[in-house]
Amino acid sequence: MEAMQKPPHANPRESTEAMVRNICRELAEIEQAIDHCRxxxxxxxxxxxxxxxxxxxxxxxxxxxxxxxxxxRPQD
Structure with a gap:
């Protein structure tokens, strides 16, 4: 019988604020690329x-x- 493996640790969830910043940055990079190939x-x-x-x-x-x-959230 094989030893049980530990399940992978879940990555911490990105905060909503960080997510918005990253999305804006990524979209701006794509927009710049669009401008260069207009x-x-x-x-x-x-x-x-x-x-x-x-x-x-x-x-x-x-x-x-x-x-x-x-x-x-559940109330304690």
Whole structure:
């Protein structure tokens, strides 16, 4: 019989404030890349799609974080 392995430790959850800062920074980086390739018929739409996808995914993660932050805690 094999020894039981310890489950991996959960990563600490990023604070909502830190998450917002990181999302803003990441979107700004993508916007700068879009500005540099303005008019490129291939790169500009791809980066715009990347920006939109990142915004949607991060919004979902941010909403999840906000729901955790605002959840009612059991009263002791």
């Amino acid at each position: 008019g490129d018929r291939v790169a500009e739409p791809r980066l715009t799609g990347t920006w939109m996808a990142h915004l949607l995914i991060s919004s979902n993660e941010l909403l999840h974080n906000l729901l955790i932050d605002t959840a009612r």
